[in-house]
Amino acid sequence: MSPSYSSLLEALTRLRGIRGAMVVEAADGIAVAEELMGGLKGTALAALAANLAARAAELSGRGGFGMPRFLHLQATDGSLLIAPASRNLVLVAVAARDVPLGLLRLEMLRMAEHLV
């Protein structure tokens, strides 16, 4: 794993309630780097996040929304957050239930800008 990705993901997972974070190749859903906890499966997370990001990007294009900046899937027991980044990469995080997402979102948007 690239040291820069590693430190970036560690910084994300230090935030309260974060179960894991990954850098994923958007086109093929392959994990580039990961920092996961508590039973999260990296392969599945990478593939599902890449698929969802691709669908959302298609919807954004067809709906005239512009370039996607952030995705937030909210479910009853947690959230999946995706920030499309440069060079065909997406930054992915999984948060537990009842975690305030404002700071996490800002951190992900900031990190995504620097992800190369």
Next chain:
Amino acid sequence: MTEDIRSLSAQYAADPSSLVFLRLGEALRQRMQYDAALKVALSGLGRYPHLPDAHDLYARILTDQRDYATAFDEWDTVLRLAPHHVGAHKGLGFLYYRAGEPEHAVYHLRLAAELDPGDQGLRAAVERVAGGEEIWDQPLPTVPPEHTDEARAATVSAGDPFAGLEGAHDRLLLVDADGLRLGGSLLGAGHQDFSDDAAATLAATTREAVRAARLLELGEWQHLTLEATELNACLLSPTADTSLLAAMDAGLPAGQMAFFAERAAKAARAWLERVR
């Protein structure tokens, strides 16, 4: 010819308790200034809740905004207050006609024509809906046709799921599981219609979100928020087999987006219950 809005507004401002609100509301409606017309009509209704013409004005504005369910109820209220109100019979006749209930439409339009025999347009409408001039040879029914409840339901189901909601015609889209558009529209800044293009992808994106939530053991999916450079969107499922997209300008608070989407989902659920 619409009346002069400036003059009517001045009269209304000078005496808000006067009945000039009826003329001002109608003038605004005819100029398609619906928000202002609604404000005037609702203010007048607040002062005169038992005035049939106030309910009639409100119903006409609602019809222009395609909120047929509420318009029907308003004209129904008018007839309870004034059984021989021409405007209410005309309005109900129109709603029944557009819902494909000609028998009920003719009944109300004919009553209106009897009450206002000088209105040649109304006579022509009766003949068109009834299928010819022979209708005048038949006695005027003394009671409405049967199955009024079913006919009323038809007028409601023919409406728009988001009628009366902000964004109903440009920022809300409801599709079924196959991506078939059920209601609403999605328009771009230049009024390009993205509705059908977005509809199929909306259903597919919802499926992907449901799948991701399930396989990642996140529980039942609730919504997906998409932030983009031009617009933000919130996707949710009003029912298990439908998807709703609510779009707002980028930069508006997330809480406002969630409120907007939930309100639209509630309206969509109510509409689906009526339709189904």
